[in-house]
Amino acid sequence: MEIKDVLQKLSEARGVAGHENEAAELAASLFQPYVDKIKRDNLGNLVAYKKGALRSRRRPSIFLAAHLDEIGLIVTEVNENGFIRFSTIGGFDPRTLWGQAVMVHGRRDLPGVIGPKSPHLVSQEEAGKELRIEDMHIDVALSKEKAEELVRVGDTVSIHRDFMEMKNSACVTGKALDDRAGIACLIQTARQLQRMVHDFDVYFVGTVQEEVGTRGAITSTYSIMPDIGVAVDVCHGNMPGVTEEDSSELGKGPAISVGPNIHPVLGDKLKEVAKQHRISYDIEAEPGVTPTDARAIQVTREGVPCALVSIPVRYMHTSVEVIHTEDLNLAGQLLAYFIADINHEFLQEVKDYD
Amino acid sequence: MYLEELSPIPGVSGDEREVRKYIRECLPRKGVKVENDTMGNLLVQKRGKSSRKNAPHIMLAAHMDEVGFMISSIEKSGHLRFKKVGGLDDRVLVAKSVLVGKERVPGVIGSKAVHLQRKEERQKPYEVKNLFIDIGAKSKEDAEKLVKIGDYVSFKSSFTSVGEDCYMGKAFDDRVGCSILLELLKQKNMPSFTAAFTVQEEVGFRGARTAAYTLQPDIAIVLEGTAASDVPEAKDHEHATTLGCGPALTVMDQSVIADRELLTNLVNLAERENIPYQFRRFTGGFTDGGAIALAGEGTRTAVISVPCRYIHSPFSILQQSDYYHTLKLVQAFLENNSG
Numbered sequence: 001m002e003i004k005d006v007l008q009k010l011s012e013a014r015g016v017a018g019h020e021n022e023a024a025e026l027a028a029s030l031f032q033p034y035v036d037k038i039k040r041d042n043l044g045n046l047v048a049y050k051k052g053a054l055r056s057r058r059r060p061s062i063f064l065a066a067h068l069d070e071i072g073l074i075v076t077e078v079n080e081n082g083f084i085r086f087s088t089i090g091g092f093d094p095r096t097l098w099g100q101a102v103m104v105h106g107r108r109d110l111p112g113v114i115g116p117k118s119p120h121l122v123s124q125e126e127a128g129k130e131l132r133i134e135d136m137h138i139d140v141a142l143s144k145e146k147a148e149e150l151v152r153v154g155d156t157v158s159i160h161r162d163f164m165e166m167k168n169s170a171c172v173t174g175k176a177l178d179d180r181a182g183i184a185c186l187i188q189t190a191r192q193l194q195r196m197v198h199d200f201d202v203y204f205v206g207t208v209q210e211e212v213g214t215r216g217a218i219t220s221t222y223s224i225m226p227d228i229g230v231a232v233d234v235c236h237g238n239m240p241g242v243t244e245e246d247s248s249e250l251g252k253g254p255a256i257s258v259g260p261n262i263h264p265v266l267g268d269k270l271k272e273v274a275k276q277h278r279i280s281y282d283i284e285a286e287p288g289v290t291p292t293d294a295r296a297i298q299v300t301r302e303g304v305p306c307a308l309v310s311i312p313v314r315y316m317h318t319s320v321e322v323i324h325t326e327d328l329n330l331a332g333q334l335l336a337y338f339i340a341d342i343n344h345e346f347l348q349e350v351k352d353y354d
Numbered sequence: 355m356y357l358e359e360l361s362p363i364p365g366v367s368g369d370e371r372e373v374r375k376y377i378r379e380c381l382p383r384k385g386v387k388v389e390n391d392t393m394g395n396l397l398v399q400k401r402g403k404s405s406r407k408n409a410p411h412i413m414l415a416a417h418m419d420e421v422g423f424m425i426s427s428i429e430k431s432g433h434l435r436f437k438k439v440g441g442l443d444d445r446v447l448v449a450k451s452v453l454v455g456k457e458r459v460p461g462v463i464g465s466k467a468v469h470l471q472r473k474e475e476r477q478k479p480y481e482v483k484n485l486f487i488d489i490g491a492k493s494k495e496d497a498e499k500l501v502k503i504g505d506y507v508s509f510k511s512s513f514t515s516v517g518e519d520c521y522m523g524k525a526f527d528d529r530v531g532c533s534i535l536l537e538l539l540k541q542k543n544m545p546s547f548t549a550a551f552t553v554q555e556e557v558g559f560r561g562a563r564t565a566a567y568t569l570q571p572d573i574a575i576v577l578e579g580t581a582a583s584d585v586p587e588a589k590d591h592e593h594a595t596t597l598g599c600g601p602a603l604t605v606m607d608q609s610v611i612a613d614r615e616l617l618t619n620l621v622n623l624a625e626r627e628n629i630p631y632q633f634r635r636f637t638g639g640f641t642d643g644g645a646i647a648l649a650g651e652g653t654r655t656a657v658i659s660v661p662c663r664y665i666h667s668p669f670s671i672l673q674q675s676d677y678y679h680t681l682k683l684v685q686a687f688l689e690n691n692s693g
Contacts, residue, residue, distance in 0.1 A: 240431060242470055
């Protein structure tokens, strides 16, 4: 299966934070051919394990995390006419919600749309204002009785968006590419590693609840306690109105982060491996704690040396995120070469720091 | 129902070709006379079962066009800037899938990511001038291989069933009218009438003006998809129309005051035939009725609409029963008034 087909499946799967089952099961089936063991942990994290080649009782391990969850909505009220009031799970820009097709995950999946009142009928003052969540509702076109039977307060709602390939371009668009692109990248890495020898045990982890505070990464890192952790997430792609400083160009490879959240030896090694294999990359300067799973991984137990590799995405946290599929291939390659390259000596360098 | 196929077709005002083509293909082979006028209206005269002497010439009109966009510039980065065609609220545009130009090049409407917006920016609604279309082009040259300035852009929305008896899709204003007209043209044993599939309603009912001038009907009925705002944010008196309450009859809008005799006739018919109906409780908005009523020496005109929620957005919702009741009412009107 081509990487864009893998991504299409992942993008169209539903997995609002805390409700990642569908996305997790799909990801498990996609990892299956390339790993030795797959399990789900207490929080629902998906852990795909691939055994390392080093013969040792204490074989070191590397942990690669991409998050399974996506931002979504939650039902707060079914009103007297069958309309649904909602709140958000994760960071939505409320202004992007009007006119979005949604799927309400009630007793069965119900398609619907988000609307405010008709713009034909709004007053002059209302017309110029930004829309807030409380100005909108979800319409599933059901009577009060039927809506109450099928939809309950607390049901989740995902944005419905068909995945599309751009014309004459390796770009694709869809929902939840943050961070299903990361998952697709890990699948690509696992696939590449089949033809390579690696000393370390590799844990490919699809984390849950990243969008509400990197929660899956907290427990999965704790249980596995790897020697090295790498978060694979998305960063901002280039788009009008955004400087080069704040973004990475699409199609020019992954971004390797540097900063306090990143172990400097790991960051340097990733750059070195990229150069060695002629994989283009961008450097992302992260002056503080990153808003990714790397935030949690780094401070687990006694601490885990941590790196962050990101796929550039445009229009993050909307249903029309755009990525370049070549970036997935390049990031997948980079991680595979990196994993094949590291050994005991390198681990010592990481520990010695300088 | 032709609506299922009519709804996804791109047909922004001035670019109704694909819709017209589809309608032409659906027309019955016999019993109709078809002509295109210079504006692009499709005029279809249906010859009825018998011709009563001095029967009035009835024109039924529905517009083929929808609101959308036009490419206005191509940036160095390959992003496309665009302008609105017809009345669209700027705030409904961001984060939608679109199709650009004749080749239907897929794209999305993007904005600067919210994370990178300053606080003041986040507190303002999105405006069309800050939005752009992304077709995945690497550069201006790359984009120019696929699109050019002036290309039309429509929302890309699939047609689906929702709820128990509703449909969701784009451009129900006014593909719903086109769909009903097609059904009437296909029916056997119908009296004579002329169906006008008009262009450019959304930019000032331009097509209806010339169509009505050409046809010079005695009576015109405009079939529309009109705003239903029976939603929680609107107060009861702001609903305009309500889903499930039958065809909405216009007393007046900003462009036309319905002919009182026609309106009374429609009300009486609906009551006699047990067809539910409602009055459109809103005097704003424009329809082809405005142009038809004033064409030539003037035409007695009425407007009948299927209530649709969220018109002029990527997805509207209508109820099947309203569609069929509208069809039934128009049919009853023809049977009672035509030759």
